[in-house]
Amino acid sequence: MTTPVLEVRGLAYAYPDGHQALFGVNLHVHQGERVALLGPNGAGKTTLVLHLNGILTAGAGSVSVSGLPVTEPNLMEVRRRVGVVFQDPDDQLFMPSVRADVEFGPANLGLRGAALEARVVAALDQVGMLDFIDRPPHHLSFGQRRRVAVATVLAMEPEILVLDEPSSNLDPASRRELADIIRSLDVTVLMVTHDLPYAYELCPRSVVLSDGVVVADGTTREVLTDDALMSAHRLELPFGFDPRTIPTP
Amino acid sequence: MHVPDGFLDAPTSIGAAVVAASGVALALRGARRELDDRTAPLAGLVALFIFSTQMLNFPIAAGTSGHLLGGALAAVLVGPCTATLSITVVLLVQATLMADGGITALGTNITLMGLVGVWTGWLVFIALRRVLPKRPLWVVPAAAVAALVSVPTAALAFSLLFDVGGTVDVPFATVATTMVGIHTLIGIGEAVITALAVLSIVVVRPDLVHGARPSLERRTLTIREGVSA
Amino acid sequence: MGAGHGHHLHFHGHSPVHHLPAHLKLLALVGFVLTVVLTPRTAFAAYAVYLLLVLVAQRASRVPFGYFAKRMVVEVPFVLFALLMPFVATGPRVDVGPLRLSEHGLVGGFALLAKGTLGVMASLVLATTTEPRHVVAGLERLRLPGQLVQIMGFMVRYLEVVTGELSRMKVARESRGFRATSVRAWPVLATTAGALFIRSYERGERVHLAMLSRGYTGSLPVTHPATATPAQWRVAGMLPAAALATLLVVVTR
Ligand SMILES: Nc1ncnc2c1ncn2[C@@H]1O[C@H](COP(=O)(O)OP(=O)(O)OP(=O)(O)O)[C@@H](O)[C@H]1O
Numbered sequence: 001m002t003t004p005v006l007e008v009r010g011l012a013y014a015y016p017d018g019h020q021a022l023f024g025v026n027l028h029v030h031q032g033e034r035v036a037l038l039g040p041n042g043a044g045k046t047t048l049v050l051h052l053n054g055i056l057t058a059g060a061g062s063v064s065v066s067g068l069p070v071t072e073p074n075l076m077e078v079r080r081r082v083g084v085v086f087q088d089p090d091d092q093l094f095m096p097s098v099r100a101d102v103e104f105g106p107a108n109l110g111l112r113g114a115a116l117e118a119r120v121v122a123a124l125d126q127v128g129m130l131d132f133i134d135r136p137p138h139h140l141s142f143g144q145r146r147r148v149a150v151a152t153v154l155a156m157e158p159e160i161l162v163l164d165e166p167s168s169n170l171d172p173a174s175r176r177e178l179a180d181i182i183r184s185l186d187v188t189v190l191m192v193t194h195d196l197p198y199a200y201e202l203c204p205r206s207v208v209l210s211d212g213v214v215v216a217d218g219t220t221r222e223v224l225t226d227d228a229l230m231s232a233h234r235l236e237l238p239f240g241f242d243p244r245t246i247p248t249p
Numbered sequence: 250m251h252v253p254d255g256f257l258d259a260p261t262s263i264g265a266a267v268v269a270a271s272g273v274a275l276a277l278r279g280a281r282r283e284l285d286d287r288t289a290p291l292a293g294l295v296a297l298f299i300f301s302t303q304m305l306n307f308p309i310a311a312g313t314s315g316h317l318l319g320g321a322l323a324a325v326l327v328g329p330c331t332a333t334l335s336i337t338v339v340l341l342v343q344a345t346l347m348a349d350g351g352i353t354a355l356g357t358n359i360t361l362m363g364l365v366g367v368w369t370g371w372l373v374f375i376a377l378r379r380v381l382p383k384r385p386l387w388v389v390p391a392a393a394v395a396a397l398v399s400v401p402t403a404a405l406a407f408s409l410l411f412d413v414g415g416t417v418d419v420p421f422a423t424v425a426t427t428m429v430g431i432h433t434l435i436g437i438g439e440a441v442i443t444a445l446a447v448l449s450i451v452v453v454r455p456d457l458v459h460g461a462r463p464s465l466e467r468r469t470l471t472i473r474e475g476v477s478a
Numbered sequence: 479m480g481a482g483h484g485h486h487l488h489f490h491g492h493s494p495v496h497h498l499p500a501h502l503k504l505l506a507l508v509g510f511v512l513t514v515v516l517t518p519r520t521a522f523a524a525y526a527v528y529l530l531l532v533l534v535a536q537r538a539s540r541v542p543f544g545y546f547a548k549r550m551v552v553e554v555p556f557v558l559f560a561l562l563m564p565f566v567a568t569g570p571r572v573d574v575g576p577l578r579l580s581e582h583g584l585v586g587g588f589a590l591l592a593k594g595t596l597g598v599m600a601s602l603v604l605a606t607t608t609e610p611r612h613v614v615a616g617l618e619r620l621r622l623p624g625q626l627v628q629i630m631g632f633m634v635r636y637l638e639v640v641t642g643e644l645s646r647m648k649v650a651r652e653s654r655g656f657r658a659t660s661v662r663a664w665p666v667l668a669t670t671a672g673a674l675f676i677r678s679y680e681r682g683e684r685v686h687l688a689m690l691s692r693g694y695t696g697s698l699p700v701t702h703p704a705t706a707t708p709a710q711w712r713v714a715g716m717l718p719a720a721a722l723a724t725l726l727v728v729v730t731r
């Protein structure tokens with residue numbers, strides 16, 4: 001079998017205030033997969049995401065990206081390979097203009113001039129935001145900011161795209177457009193979400209994290225139709241949505 | 250207390266600018282030690298916090314109100330070096346974007362508020378912290394006294410500068426007594442508000458208060474059985 | 479504590495002043511104000527010319543005069559200070575109506591007022607015609623240390639986000655019947671300040687994480703240094719040059 005794009009083994013972590021959030025997580029994601037990471041509030045999903053590109057350092061266990069261990073000397077390369085889109089686009093868009101923000105990542109990788117410009121244009125084009133290149137981020141709508149946030153990460157040409165609650169706070173049309181963008185991308189995707197229909201639509205496979213450990217892994221259809229599992233981990237399907245009656249997308 | 254252009258003569262303004270530049274240079278190095286590469290985003294948001302609290306009006310009486318200056322508060326919350334940087338940037342923003350405080354008086358203003366205000370507050374604070382019990386809540390009275398002392402001290406520093414390089418001959422005693430007198434009253438308000446603000450932070454996030462940061466204990470991690478995904 | 483600070487001075491427009499690169503406007507401002515500060519205090523004619531020059535600069539920006547006038551309030555605390563000068567300064571006295579005032583204090587107070595006012599008026603031209611982010615870029619161009627540029631950049635970037643949070647907190651307080659009218663309101667307002675600190679600090683941490691995720695190692699890459707054409711240099715140079723010429727005429731006469 002090929003080396004997984006993402007390999008997490010026995011990962012445990014406690015925050016500096018002493019609160020332990022992860023209790024031994026195991027997770028593999030392979031090339032080309034789109035995986036949903038589900039779980040109730042406070043399960044440790046965001047904490048796990050922050051380990052994937054070495055923002056937080058494992059208290060126990062390990063993380064590797066395409067075989068490269070996430071450790072201090074490899075951080076730059078790991079951060080190029082793993083693109084994380086955070087929950088709040090305002091945190092992600094910290095530069096004064098859309099252009100400067102999308103440039104930030106590739107410029108840190110050493111790109112300049114025409115090569116940099118080409119990356120920026122390509123990334124903004126992928127998310128349909130090229131017309132906004134010279135605007136300040138805080139003058140964009142929330143949905144537009146979310147799309148630019150995705151572009152800032154795409155500009156680094158990552159091997160795996162990690163999205164933390166990509167559909168939160170989007171209106172139905174923006175949510176739909178973002179789904180189209182994600183589907184159109186040719187990268188491995190790990191998507192943290194509370195939006196179960198979104199997971200069902202976009203990700204063939206789902207992993208459930210609860211109380212800092214993985215409690216289920218299977219096709220999204222299996223996971224969403226396992227009533228005992230769902231209720232044990234505070235996962236609820238929205239009113240009127242029944243995966244049993246909807247064909248697998 | 251934003252000194253405008255032309256208040257002090259050129260040599261004094263230049264002298265103050267040199268002092269400010271050296272102080273800020275030292276703070277830049279110190280802050281990198283305190284915060285490493287977190288310096289810029291954190292000091293930026295702390296600057297914004299100080300700027301915003303200066304916009305928060307505290308009613309006094311009969312329709313009058315005042316606001317926080319925040320030098321001692323910033324020092325207690327994020328440490329003196331980061332506080333100096335944050336206040337410097339607040340003053341820079343106010344001078345260039347709000348026409349508040351003269352652009353040629355920037356050195357004077359940074360010296361008074363970013364250096365004298367912050368460091369007086371900090372020194373008083375650590376002196377008190379040494380003698381007070383070592384529990385997080387005791388930073389509250391220490392911060393109050395630090396604020397109470399730092400405001401009139403900055404006013405005294407202003408009076409000294411005005412004596413050296415003021416463009417009008419006014420007896421030092423007159424300027425000093427008036428400035429220090431008014432700013433002692435202001436300092437009382439500053440002390441109360443600083444104490445209340447620090448209190449509200451220390452009860453929920455003691456780990457964020459630089460002056461109260463307890464040594465963090467390492468915990469052993471628990472491992473639970475889960476599914477291998 | 480003191481008078482409140484307003485924010486958001488930038489007035490959107492397309493005048494020649496708006497289009498000048500920020501670093502040139504900063505240099506012009508400093509040049510002009512330095513000239514004013516160095517002017518002898520009894521050179522009344524020079525101050526009249528300076529006033530005319532700033533007014534011309536304000537007109538050239540096509541920002542309505544009333545917009546500038548309202549922003550002059552930042553001056554108030556020190557106007558009071560200047561007005562005190564004739565009463566407290568030393569030296570020979572003159573009778574002005576029923577008052578015995580210091581002659582030296584009158585002249586000194588006038589000079590304080592004139593220099594300070596001209597400084598504020600000139601700074602307002604910069605502040606109203608330049609977007610905050612361009613001022614930051616201009617300071618970077620003028621070699622402000624990189625760390626300070628970054629700190630200022632973050633402050634400007636999140637200005638609206640944080641002031642927005644502050645006004646939402648105000649709405650939340652007031653919709654629960656709170657009104658700040660006396661000192662009794664202080665604990666509530668101080669708690670607001672405390673909450674604002676926690677939110678700001680945590681946002682700073684999240685921004686830092688987002689930066690690290692994209693390869694930040696401590697400095698921002700400079701990708702588009704600001705440039706200026708000779709024509710722009712000439713336009714920006716007009717204000718300080720005219721002021722300097724005035725000063726030279728005054729002191730050499
Ligand atoms: N900086 C922090 N310091 C201390 N504890 C934290 C910190 N961040 C998160 N936690 C705690 O760690 C646990 C896991 O949090 P995490 O943010 O990873 O959850 P999550 O699964 O992303 O939740 P949500 O769905 O609400 O986003 C929670 O109990 C949370 O309170």
Ligand SMILES: [Mg+2]
Nearest residue numbers: 045046087164
């Ligand atoms: Mg989360």
